[in-house]
Amino acid sequence: MKSVVKYWLDRSPLLRFMGGTLWNALHPSRRYRVEHLAFYREEDVMGPLQRDEALLLFSLTQVLRPAVIVEFGFHCGHSAFNFLEAISPACHLYSYDIDDRAERIARERFRRVPQLHFLRKSQADFCAADIGGQHIDLCFLDASHQLELNQATFRKLEASLSEAAIIVVHDTGTWAKEYFGPSQARYAAEVPGNWISPLEFQPCREEREFVNWVLTHCPGFSEIHLHSTRTLRNGMTLIQKSRPLPTEPVALRAAEPQA
Numbered sequence: 001m002k003s004v005v006k007y008w009l010d011r012s013p014l015l016r017f018m019g020g021t022l023w024n025a026l027h028p029s030r031r032y033r034v035e036h037l038a039f040y041r042e043e044d045v046m047g048p049l050q051r052d053e054a055l056l057l058f059s060l061t062q063v064l065r066p067a068v069i070v071e072f073g074f075h076c077g078h079s080a081f082n083f084l085e086a087i088s089p090a091c092h093l094y095s096y097d098i099d100d101r102a103e104r105i106a107r108e109r110f111r112r113v114p115q116l117h118f119l120r121k122s123q124a125d126f127c128a129a130d131i132g133g134q135h136i137d138l139c140f141l142d143a144s145h146q147l148e149l150n151q152a153t154f155r156k157l158e159a160s161l162s163e164a165a166i167i168v169v170h171d172t173g174t175w176a177k178e179y180f181g182p183s184q185a186r187y188a189a190e191v192p193g194n195w196i197s198p199l200e201f202q203p204c205r206e207e208r209e210f211v212n213w214v215l216t217h218c219p220g221f222s223e224i225h226l227h228s229t230r231t232l233r234n235g236m237t238l239i240q241k242s243r244p245l246p247t248e249p250v251a252l253r254a255a256e257p258q259a
Contacts, residue, residue: 009036010081010109036085040078046183046203048075049142049170050234054082056226057140057168061086064166066137071095072123072153073143073170074102077109083140084113091115094131096123096143124152128160135162142170147206151213158218166240171204172211173227173235184232200229211237 009016016036037058040051049057061069061083067090069083074097083093094117095106106118119130123143139157144150150169157167175184177199187203188194194202202208214221222242227235 006076007109010077036081044181044183044232046187046234049079049082053170053234053236054079056236058082058086060166060168061138064138065091067091068131068134068136069093069138069140070126070131070136070157071140071142072126073097073141074106074118075099075142076102077105079140079142080106080110080116084110084116087115089115092117092131092134094119096121096126098122122149124149124156126153126156131160134160136160136165137162139165139167140170141167145171145204145207147209147213150207150210154210154214154218161241163241163243166238169207169211169237169239171207171234172225172237173203173233174229175201175203175232176229177201179232181232203234211239214239 009019037051037055040049040054042051057079065088069087069091071080071083071093074080074095080093080095087093092115096119097103097106098120103118103120106116110116110118121130123141136157139161141150141153154167161167174196175188177188180188184201184203188201191203194205196202211223211225215223220241221239224238225235226238227233
């Protein structure tokens with residue numbers, strides 16, 4: 001039943017609007033201006049985007065107005081759908097996944113969406129030809145959670161990034177023990193080596209190691225960590241090339257003597 005409901009929500013803006021309106025009526029203290037975000041879970045979700053994270057990505061996409069988005073980790077299509085709701089008609093979303101179910105969902109639910117291009121391949125097999133040699137404006141990395149695969153992906157991505165491109169890496173945050181539910185407690189017990197203090201647990205250690213690797217081995221990039229220990233936040237890190245903002249006309253800058 002849940003799958004059937006999600007199928008028709010993906011296909012019907014009217015149903016999303018009606019469902020979102022009902023949610024907002026039942027939960028007035030957690031109202032969101034974007035109707036489809038009402039169907040995201042928040043503190044109890046492990047792995048997928050949380051509601052506030054989806055809202056942040058939605059807003060970031062609308063602010064940037066990217067022409068090309070690359071997403072690693074289609075899974076059930078939630079984050080892809082969130083991007084599709086936010087992008088302009090001229091933008092194209094390239095989504096990678098190796099799972100049979102992901103391919104089926106992309107084919108069945110999004111076959112009439114020309115802006116989505118599903119690629120059945122590993123993130124580490126990315127090549128510029130996949131996106132027609134275009135430059136990437138926004139990249140969402142939420143697939144393997146393995147340090148070496150992320151490193152290999154980053155090396156292949158780097159040449160295809162636009163000058164202002166932003167890479168968003170999901171699951172880089174930590175969980176505060178005081179907010180644990182049963183699911184978080186069970187997972188932490190399975191991976192006892194991921195505690196960084198008696199009160200703070202890192203659910204995806206290799207994602208954190210990856211962003212640390214970028215900071216150490218790729219000095220041309222800067223990072224912003226969007227984390228919180230005041231709730232159960234999965235967290236994300238934004239990575240972008242470091243560059244000064246130009247303040248002089250191009251002609252004057254070109255005429256300056258070279259050192």
